[in-house]
Amino acid sequence: MTSTGWNRTSTDWSVADRLTPNLLVQAYSRGLFPMAETRDDSQLFWVDPDERGVLPLEGFHVPKRLRKTVRQDRFKVTADVAFDEVIRHCGELNFTRGRFDSWINSEIVRAYGELFRLGLAHSVECWSEGRLVGGLYGVALRAAFFGESMFSIETDASKVALVHLVARLRAGGYRLLDSQFVNDHLKQFGVEAVPRHAFMVRLNEALAAEGDFEAAGPRIEGERALDLVLRGP
Template sequence: MSAAIPPEILLRAYGQGVFPMAEEGEILWFSPTFRGVIPLDERFHVPRGLRRALKKRPFEIRRDTAFEAVMRACAERAETWIDETIVASYVGLFEQGFAHSVECWDEEGLQGGLYGVRIGRGFFGESMFSRKTDASKIALVHLVDWLKSEGAVLLDTQWMTDHLRQFGGYEVTRDDYLKMLGAALGGDG
């Protein structure tokens, strides 16, 4: 296994609004000027077609039963920032109870999911994947439901994409993000 980033360094970085990504064998640290977030209130939007898919219950939803498999599936793309160091680092966080996965399973196996880090009332989404239609989207809906039930106030997506905008995702400035982060990690929010 590759040398991992120590959990205490990762947790401290997230607490300061910073996260790592691997690039060509090197770990780089990021704190974007604009940060993507998904609302955990009535602004969270489930597109109509996805609502129909959810009613059919195409997957069994599980949490934290295949964390490393989810990470490795997220890395299965032409360009990835998830290398062995990143895998080892987040598996370490998972073993300490800070990292989580939401998984979509069917009779053929793991079909989609996502993973991220949970600290206080914040969740820091790292990556998602789909092997079958809507699997990652369904995992996201279940993540939001879980976070709401746990009283979370922040779902950080790092950067904003068109894919995430369809769920009500939006960007905030770094200063606004740091205020949201403070509320999630111990303020009254």
């Protein structure tokens, strides 16, 4: 166990000095993901949790008040418009993976920006009066999506982004939405704690299928997003 409380992997995958797209694809395909102890720490380590957080794509729960917010289109929601801004905000305003101090260091920002430019990472953004006020980003491999981090400047912005992400994944035929860990914030959406072996079975099934992040089009209105989440494509 590390000071962050997460399990590191065996020595073969313990430390990474530089993240390449090929290395990241290999790692995610094996159920691993990188973290830094803090945003200022240059060293990275690979994480392989005993239990994995998985958000259900079928049966994803949207609280009643949040449904109203999504339906009213309080935020303009886009996808892949401001990836670099989203990951930067996540690094500055991060409270995911059960910690206040960000694990997103400069190497993660650089490497995931490269993944984005290769079409292997995506972002969902929420805007208010032209200002980015919330969003999330993650890695997409075939029909698996690995949620990395989210942020909110305005109330419910990250939650709205998550609903829109699930809508996109449902429309695109994705099989798995990995949240990596279970936390109180995600419990309202029905997150499951899945043992490592069972998670790998689900991951391999998703990697054998095809997902299309752009299937829903460039923008989804709130009413349609809710319909995709609650009733499916």
